[in-house]
Amino acid sequence: MAQKPETDRAEALTEEEMKALEEQFDSEVRFRPLPTLLGWLAAAALFILSCYHYYTSGYGIPQATTHRGVHLAFTLALIFIFFAVWHQPREPRRGFLAPLGLPLLDWVFAIAGAVSALYVPWIFNELAFRVGDPLPIDVFMGTVLIAVLLEATRRAMGWPLPVIALLFIAYAYFGQSMPGILAHPGASWDNIVNHLYLTSQGIYGTALGVISTYVFHFVLFGVLATRIGLGQLFIDLASALAGRYSGGPAKVSVLSSAMLGSISGSSIANTVTTGSLTIPAMIRIGYPRHFAAAVEAASSTGGQITPPVMGAVAFLMIEYLGVPLTTILTAALVPAFMHFFGVLVQVHLEARRRGLRGLTKDELPVAWTVFKAGWLTTLPLFVLVAILLSGKTPYLAAFWGITACLLVLVIQNFLRHDVKTAVTESVRETWEGFVVGAKYSLSVTAAAALVGVIIGVVTLTGVGFKIAYMVTSVAAGWAQSVADSLAFLPFELFSVPTLTLLFTLIMTAIVCVLMGCGIPTTANYLIMIAVAAPILSLLGVEPIVAHFFVFYFGVLADITPPVALAAYAAAGIAGANAFKAGNTAFRLGMGKALVPFVFVFSPSMLLVTDSFTWSEFFVATIGAMLGIWMLSAAFTSWLFAPLRLYERLLLAFSAILFVAPDLYATLAGAVIALPVFVRQMMTRGETSSSSP
Numbered sequence: 240m241a242q243k244p245e246t247d248r249a250e251a252l253t254e255e256e257m258k259a260l261e262e263q264f265d266s267e268v269r270f271r272p273l274p275t276l277l278g279w280l281a282a283a284a285l286f287i288l289s290c291y292h293y294y295t296s297g298y299g300i301p302q303a304t305t306h307r308g309v310h311l312a313f314t315l316a317l318i319f320i321f322f323a324v325w326h327q328p329r330e331p332r333r334g335f336l337a338p339l340g341l342p343l344l345d346w347v348f349a350i351a352g353a354v355s356a357l358y359v360p361w362i363f364n365e366l367a368f369r370v371g372d373p374l375p376i377d378v379f380m381g382t383v384l385i386a387v388l389l390e391a392t393r394r395a396m397g398w399p400l401p402v403i404a405l406l407f408i409a410y411a412y413f414g415q416s417m418p419g420i421l422a423h424p425g426a427s428w429d430n431i432v433n434h435l436y437l438t439s440q441g442i443y444g445t446a447l448g449v450i451s452t453y454v455f456h457f458v459l460f461g462v463l464a465t466r467i468g469l470g471q472l473f474i475d476l477a478s479a480l481a482g483r484y485s486g487g488p489a490k491v492s493v494l495s496s497a498m499l500g501s502i503s504g505s506s507i508a509n510t511v512t513t514g515s516l517t518i519p520a521m522i523r524i525g526y527p528r529h530f531a532a533a534v535e536a537a538s539s540t541g542g543q544i545t546p547p548v549m550g551a552v553a554f555l556m557i558e559y560l561g562v563p564l565t566t567i568l569t570a571a572l573v574p575a576f577m578h579f580f581g582v583l584v585q586v587h588l589e590a591r592r593r594g595l596r597g598l599t600k601d602e603l604p605v606a607w608t609v610f611k612a613g614w615l616t617t618l619p620l621f622v623l624v625a626i627l628l629s630g631k632t633p634y635l636a637a638f639w640g641i642t643a644c645l646l647v648l649v650i651q652n653f654l655r656h657d658v659k660t661a662v663t664e665s666v667r668e669t670w671e672g673f674v675v676g677a678k679y680s681l682s683v684t685a686a687a688a689l690v691g692v693i694i695g696v697v698t699l700t701g702v703g704f705k706i707a708y709m710v711t712s713v714a715a716g717w718a719q720s721v722a723d724s725l726a727f728l729p730f731e732l733f734s735v736p737t738l739t740l741l742f743t744l745i746m747t748a749i750v751c752v753l754m755g756c757g758i759p760t761t762a763n764y765l766i767m768i769a770v771a772a773p774i775l776s777l778l779g780v781e782p783i784v785a786h787f788f789v790f791y792f793g794v795l796a797d798i799t800p801p802v803a804l805a806a807y808a809a810a811g812i813a814g815a816n817a818f819k820a821g822n823t824a825f826r827l828g829m830g831k832a833l834v835p836f837v838f839v840f841s842p843s844m845l846l847v848t849d850s851f852t853w854s855e856f857f858v859a860t861i862g863a864m865l866g867i868w869m870l871s872a873a874f875t876s877w878l879f880a881p882l883r884l885y886e887r888l889l890l891a892f893s894a895i896l897f898v899a900p901d902l903y904a905t906l907a908g909a910v911i912a913l914p915v916f917v918r919q920m921m922t923r924g925e926t927s928s929s930s931p
Contacts, residue, residue, distance in 0.1 A: 270678065271323040274340035281320050282674045288313045289673035292455050297638035300452060307443050308360035310451035314684040315352030315391050319345045321681065322394035348387055355384035359436065359443060366437060373433045381436030382428075385692060388442070392689045395682040400758045403766070404689050407696040414700060420709060423700050434699045441695030445558050446687040446765050453554035454683065456637030459676035461502045461548060463644035464619055465512075466672050467651065472613035473498035474513055478598070479606035486590025487597035488520035489534045493583045496538035497575075502548050502620065506797040506805040509539035511812070518812045525595045529816055532809035533798075533823035537582050540797045540805055540828060543760055544790070545575045547624050551683060551761040552790050554633060559768065560782055562847075564633050570783060570845040574791065574834050577863055581830025584871045592877035615650065619643035645669060683761055690765040697769045707773035714742035737840075740778045744788065744839060747771050748832075751792035752799050763793035781849060784842050791835045798824035826874055830867050833898050837863050841900030859900040862908075866897030869912055878915070880922040886915045 273281060291309070300306055320341065358380045362369070369377060385408075389401045410417065414425035426434075435441030464470070477495035484490055495513045514535040521531035543549060546568040553567045560567075589595075623640035627633065648668055652661040697703045718738030747767070754763045767789045775785040797805040803821035810820040825832075834844070841859035842848035872878040873891040882890070889911055896908030 270321045273320070277320065277340045281317060282670075284313065284317060285674045285677035286670060288317075289459055289677045292451075292459065293638065293641055293673075296456050296634040297642075300634070302360075302363070303448060304363050304439075304443055305360040307447045307451050308357050310455070310684065311442075311447060311688055312353040312356035314681050314688075315356055315387055316349040317677075318391045318395055318681050318685055319349035319352065321678070322391075324394065348390060351383050352387040352391065355380045355387065358384075370437045371433060373429060373437060377437060378429050378432045381432035384436060384442065385432070388685065388689045388692065391685045395685050396759060396762075400686060400689060400762055403758070404692050407693045410702065411696045411700055420705050421702065423702075426699060431696075431699070435692050435695040438695075440698045442688050442691040444691045444694060446555065446691050446694065447684070449554045449558050450551065450680070450684050450687040453633050453637070454551040455677075455680045456634050456641065457548050457554075458680050458683075459673070460619070460623065460637050460640045460644065462676040462679065463641060463648070463672045464502050464616070466668060467616050467619070467644055467647045468613055469502060469616040469620065470499050470512060472609065472616050474516060475604050475609040475613070476606060479604045479609055482598040482603045483600075484587075484597045486521075486524070486526070486586055486593075486595045488517050488524060489526060489531070489586035489590065490583060491598075492517035492521065492535050493538045493579055493586065496535070497541055497545060497579050499542065506536075506540045506542060506794070507808050509542045510535055510805045510808045513539065514809050514812045518809060520598070522813060524598075525593055526589070527815075528813045529810070529819040529823055530589065532813040532815045532820040533806060533827050534582065534586055535812075536798050536803070536806040536809040536820065536824040537827035538579070539809075540794055540824075540831070541575060541578045541582075543794050544571055544578060544831070546571050547620075547627060551687075552764050555761070555764065556783075556786050556790075557633070560786060562783070563630065564627060565630070566783075566847050568627070570787060570847045573844050573846065573860060574787065574831075574838065577834045577867065578828065578831045580864060581833075581867045581871065582827050584868050585827050585875060588871055588875040588877045592875060592881070615647055618647055644672075648672075683759065686759055686762040687765070690762050693766055694769045703770050703773045706770050707777055710743060710746060710774050711739065711777050714746065715739045717742045736778075740780070740839070741836075743774060743778060744836060747774065747789065748792045748835070751789055752796050754793070754796070760790075760793045760797075763796070764790050767793065780839060781842055783848060784839055784845060787845065788835045788839055791831055795825075795828060795831055798828050800825065829870060829874075830863075833867065833870075834863060837898055837900050844900075855900070858902050858905060862897045862900060862905040865905070865908070865912075866894040869897060869908075870894035879919040882915075882919070886918070889915050 288310075295301065295306070301309075324342075324345075359366070362377075373381070389404060392404075393401045408431065410421075411426050411431050412428065414423035416425075417423065436443075439445075474491075474495040477491045477498060481487060481490040481494045492513060495517065496509055499509055499513055514532075518531045518535050521534065522528055526534070543552065546553075549568070549571060553564065553571070556562075556567045557564050619640050622643040623636050626636035626639055649661070649665045652664045652668075655661070656664060715735070718735045718741075721738055722735050751763065751767050751771075754767060758766075764786075768786060771789050772782070772785050775788070776782070780788075797803060798821065800806075800818055800821035803817075803824060806821035806824040807817045809815075809824075810817040813820070837859055838844040841855055843851045843853075843855040844859045844863070845851075846856070869890040872882065873887040873894065876882045876887060878886075878890070893908040893912040896904045896911065899905070899908075
């Protein structure tokens with residue numbers, strides 16, 4: 240009886256409950272309720288911000304500092320309107336501005352943030368004479384903006400990122416007191432503010448530029464594409480294509496999350512959107528609750544690595560690497576496939592082990608009927624991809640994608656309603672889409688600006704190269720110790736350089752996951768690439784490979800306990816134990832953990848690297864697929880029939896050899912796995928012949 244409420248909740252999740260779950264686990268959408276007047280004023284500001292970006296994406300971006308300053312000013316003011324000090328459901332109205340429903344302190348922060356953000360664009364023509372020798376007013380305004388940014392990011396995302404930023408600022412100021420190699424001459428507060436505020440190396444740097452120039456537009460596109468029904472079309476098509484097979488709802492979850500993830504970069508939003516449909520269905524056919532939650536969470540985290548949108552990081556990469564977006568999207572194809580392949584193999588083996596059915600014909604939509612009814616919603620995605628592939632700028636592609644969304648929206652309303660109602664509904668839905676799109680961009684903008692502070696300290700103090708030297712020195716020491724301990728072998732199993740790179744990658748991966756437990760993927764990527772890129776470059780790793788490695792392990796944090804937010808949101812839908820769901824989601828997402836090591840040692844998997852060869856690509860890719868399959872079987876205890884303990888151990892060991900991007904290792908893995916494979920086939924044959 241104690242389980243009954245959970246069953247009800249999993250089977251009948253309302254839209255309000257979905258929204259509450261998303262807000263519970265995603266601080267970035269935890270907006271406070273506003274009184275009517277202020278709500279309309281704030282919505283109007285959000286609409287204006289979206290209109291500004293929509294116009295500039297199609298007709299030209301203003302001067303960089305001006306553009307970034309305007310975007311940041313709007314964002315900071317709106318954050319203090321929409322985010323409460325302590326995420327209270329509703330704050331008391333007090334102070335002389337109480338009729339507008341906010342405490343006086345919030346208005347002070349909002350105004351101070353907007354003014355200090357616009358100050359640099361205002362004095363832009365004089366910056367050439369003031370950088371390096373700031374006026375007292377410059378230092379004051381910079382101090383105000385840094386303080387406001389810290390508080391805005393804390394409200395929108397919690398404490399971790401502001402604490403990290405404060406530690407970096409303290410490092411810059413107290414450099415002379417640092418131990419050993421970390422010591423540096425230190426910088427005065429005026430110099431720190433000058434570097435972080437008046438130059439393009441800090442707050443107004445690349446991170447903020449990418450958010451205001453690219454990411455905002457694609458967030459808006461994703462919101463509008465979802466509103467016209469593209470997301471629902473993906474879910475229905477996935478159900479029609481995959482639902483009939485064994486464990487059908489789990490496969491629908493994987494496929495729909497992959498398709499929905501192509502237009503949305505949010506793991507938690509994807510989890511809640513598709514999970515509200517797939518998780519109850521998985522539970523209904525016999526999957527355990529924690530496993531159903533884990534499948535949805537692991538699948539949904541693939542959205543951030545799935546072209547063509549990929550969230551904010553893809554656009555950051557094009558700025559940092561200086562390559563076209565098509566290069567990033569091409570590089571992401573195979574690793575993204577590997578992630579979903581890994582989840583799909585495990586849900587299939589689990590379904591076979593449990594003897595789970597697929598969905599019946601009555602429970603499934605018909606693919607052609609679904610596509611015929613919703614084909615128009617795919618137009619914006621085709622427009623977006625076509626313009627991206629033509630070589631035009633990403634923001635121009637977003638402009639035409641958004642325009643196509645608006646066109647489809649109008650057509651849909653005219654097909655459903657009379658002329659007057661169609662016009663009214665089109666205006667209302669455009670307003671709501673523009674407001675929601677801008678609203679969802681607030682947190683990521685604050686995080687990017689604050690990460691600019693961290694990156695600014697790295698460039699000011701050179702700490703990135705110092706950390707790189709420390710990490711590589713430790714890794715080299717470990718590598719030499721391991722090599723010495725294996726010296727009795729008649730052949731060289733691992734070279735010292737290979738082991739040094741391996742240990743460096745392991746340390747980098749651990750730090751990425753730990754950082755990702757407290758801060759969003761975008762901020763994690765920006766911080767780690769400032770610190771980890773010098774480390775990996777010292778060891779000869781190509782830049783695009785290093786960036787993808789850091790990115791993948793940052794995303795993995797969404798399903799890595801103890802702060803696996805996507806898994807916890809899915810557990811809320813399923814009524815499952817959150818920690819158990821997180822552990823299972825991490826196991827299901829192992830492809831995302833293994834593949835980055837593969838493409839570091841075999842860069843051809845990314846397709847676009849300087850060292851690409853087809854032979855290396857096929858060895859690495861086929862080996863990785865076999866390794867993921869063998870390891871999945873070992874975890875699930877099922878290949879074609881139940882596995883014995885020694886068979887699971889053999890498959891796990893063979894998986895390591897398969898994943899190693901080397902032909903001889905792959906062949907050795909095949910030799911080890913072959914006896915297990917043969918016995919499994921014989922066992923399956925015996926089981927089949929004895930079945931009535």
